[in-house]
Amino acid sequence: MAMTLRLSKEDERLLTLLAQEDGVSRQEATIRAIHEVAARRGHEQRVKEASARVRIRYAEVLERLGR
Numbered sequence: 001m002a003m004t005l006r007l008s009k010e011d012e013r014l015l016t017l018l019a020q021e022d023g024v025s026r027q028e029a030t031i032r033a034i035h036e037v038a039a040r041r042g043h044e045q046r047v048k049e050a051s052a053r054v055r056i057r058y059a060e061v062l063e064r065l066g067r
Helices: 009-022 026-057 059-065
Strands: none
Touching: 009 026, 026 059
16 A cells, blocks of 8 residues: 655654664665554553553552552
């Protein structure tokens, strides 16, 4: 799917820098950035959910440790 991406001069500079550092096209650098952010957000959500489960499971112990 074709898409036009409007970037500020600074964003364009950063994208070009990322692409050059990775030895890929600006398009590939953009795609990699999208995938990286998506993976990070998925990881953060899983950590948040695991943390909630642990807090529930060990609520009594955590309460005693907090005294």
